[in-house]
Amino acid sequence: MDYKSLPTPTSCYADFCLIPIGTPTPSVAKEVASVQALIKDSGIKHTMHSAGTTLEGSWDEVFKLIGQAHSLVHQSGILRVQTSLRVGSRTDKKQTAEEKVKRVEDILAGEKA
16 A cells, blocks of 8 residues: 555544643733634634634644644744644544534433423
């Protein structure tokens, strides 16, 4: 098999939490805000939550954006950046993060009836 020509999945969702290490204060809100501005400017579908951000798009676009987020934080003077990451892909259907949540909420609503 020619592994070099193996494609990446056409779409994915990635839940990531970027952690700047060595900031002058315990707060990382400034760094998070700069990353959110980058994400917003990218045009990639995203949802920020209290412990990170979910990105939805092509594998290559999503991972490029996470790499750019690292570079952006490094450019602000932070020497070390760590990211915690969960990634999913599927080939049987296209499903947004909102649809995934709604599916579970619908099941829960049915149990209450």
